[in-house]
Amino acid sequence: MTDDATLRVDVLIVGAGPVGMTLALALAASPLRVLLIDSRQRAAWADDPRALALAHGSRQLLERLQAWNAGAATAIREIHVSQRGGFGRTMINSDDYGTPALGYVMRYRDLAAALDARLRDGQLIDQCRVERIATHAEGVSVSVTQGGIRRDIVAQLVVHAEGTPLDDPDIKVRDYGQEAIVAEVRPRPAHKNRAWERFTPDGPLALLPLGEDYSVVFTVPCDKAARLLELDDDQFLSALRGQFGQRLDFIASGPRASFPLALRVRPQVTRERQAWIGNTAQTLHPVSGQGFNLGLRDAWELAEALLDHPGDAGHPAALAAYARGRQIDRRGSMAFTDGIVRLFSNDLPPLRVARGLGLLALDLYPPLRHFVARRMIWGARAWP
Numbered sequence: 001m002t003d004d005a006t007l008r009v010d011v012l013i014v015g016a017g018p019v020g021m022t023l024a025l026a027l028a029a030s031p032l033r034v035l036l037i038d039s040r041q042r043a044a045w046a047d048d049p050r051a052l053a054l055a056h057g058s059r060q061l062l063e064r065l066q067a068w069n070a071g072a073a074t075a076i077r078e079i080h081v082s083q084r085g086g087f088g089r090t091m092i093n094s095d096d097y098g099t100p101a102l103g104y105v106m107r108y109r110d111l112a113a114a115l116d117a118r119l120r121d122g123q124l125i126d127q128c129r130v131e132r133i134a135t136h137a138e139g140v141s142v143s144v145t146q147g148g149i150r151r152d153i154v155a156q157l158v159v160h161a162e163g164t165p166l167d168d169p170d171i172k173v174r175d176y177g178q179e180a181i182v183a184e185v186r187p188r189p190a191h192k193n194r195a196w197e198r199f200t201p202d203g204p205l206a207l208l209p210l211g212e213d214y215s216v217v218f219t220v221p222c223d224k225a226a227r228l229l230e231l232d233d234d235q236f237l238s239a240l241r242g243q244f245g246q247r248l249d250f251i252a253s254g255p256r257a258s259f260p261l262a263l264r265v266r267p268q269v270t271r272e273r274q275a276w277i278g279n280t281a282q283t284l285h286p287v288s289g290q291g292f293n294l295g296l297r298d299a300w301e302l303a304e305a306l307l308d309h310p311g312d313a314g315h316p317a318a319l320a321a322y323a324r325g326r327q328i329d330r331r332g333s334m335a336f337t338d339g340i341v342r343l344f345s346n347d348l349p350p351l352r353v354a355r356g357l358g359l360l361a362l363d364l365y366p367p368l369r370h371f372v373a374r375r376m377i378w379g380a381r382a383w384p
């Protein structure tokens, strides 16, 4: 069946995850007509088990969109970085940077709920699949289906925000052979707003303060992940103690879920009348919590580029400005996370020594530590 009325908008955003919704909100005050579509049911994010570390700079951007979910955020005041079975450790403290926190931890669903609540009525069409995209000089024709009914949408610009791309020949992939097991666990003693990043030969283990609990991102090789998922809670807590070491105890665990980990990079983030933002532009390893923070900046800078070139949302100059403006941030964030994963996820003795020296250098050489801290707080603005 076909719905004859063609929808005409300026910007069609495909994917109403946190990054797509951020873009819609960043354009809300402009005259642009912005429509979001998502293949899942609205609020499907309510089941997402992840928690995200959000940079202080991301908080400021979300506040400007009136989408900062203050009640759901737990501040990170201190980060302890160390490696299991090797020397070297460093501590980063927000007091040294004149900010109330290095960052914040929030459940994905609480972040998404705050963004969703700011969308205009009728701005999101859910359970909607894109069947065909055809670009022509004046715009893009997109055929979608919703509940078996075909609709046509004509937009000046289509923005892709569909999240992690899978079988796409345009994507360069580095599979880490790791999975992240996520769970919320209750620590003893209380966390006092301290996060831990512990490097182990299996992969990084992050503990992020969330309410009274820690949100755990337990990175392990895929075969080990399958075994960890099958354990009962007590067995899982004891595996976690084994991986983390003696400094803390864990007394209860919530449900577990796993995510496969790979670096997926789309070399070109624009094409005629199309742009890519967030995880569909680059999906990173979760170590050091960069992914959404980077996607948020994608959305923000694309909005700025569009507002700087009024008249035609798909204007080549706007898309060129977006692609140019994102280069350093994307490359820097990818190199930073990929470098950490490759240096730290193994047990080769020379690398263990190199890691120890690196952590020692971070501790003893403040400019290096400040760089890492500024990446946490501001993302791209850490670069001089």
Ligand SMILES: Cc1cc2nc3c(=O)[nH]c(=O)nc-3n(C[C@H](O)[C@H](O)[C@H](O)COP(=O)(O)OP(=O)(O)OC[C@H]3O[C@@H](n4cnc5c(N)ncnc54)[C@H](O)[C@@H]3O)c2cc1C
Binding pocket: 014, 015, 016, 017, 018, 019, 020, 037, 038, 039, 040, 050, 051, 052, 053, 054, 128, 129, 130, 161, 162, 163, 164, 180, 182, 217, 259, 277, 278, 279, 280, 286, 288, 289, 290, 291, 292, 293, 294, 295
């Ligand atoms: C374990 C783990 C921990 C993480 N921790 C952090 C962290 O601490 N800090 C951080 O910044 N980042 C973190 N990330 C990364 C973060 O989750 C992502 O960067 C972020 O979710 C990307 O948002 P997005 O909107 O681009 O994509 P998504 O969140 O994947 O949303 C994509 C949306 O598009 C929709 N969609 C998909 N396909 C289609 C289609 N064909 N048509 C229409 N709609 C479609 C989906 O239904 C979904 O609503 C972590 C990731 C993982 C896996």
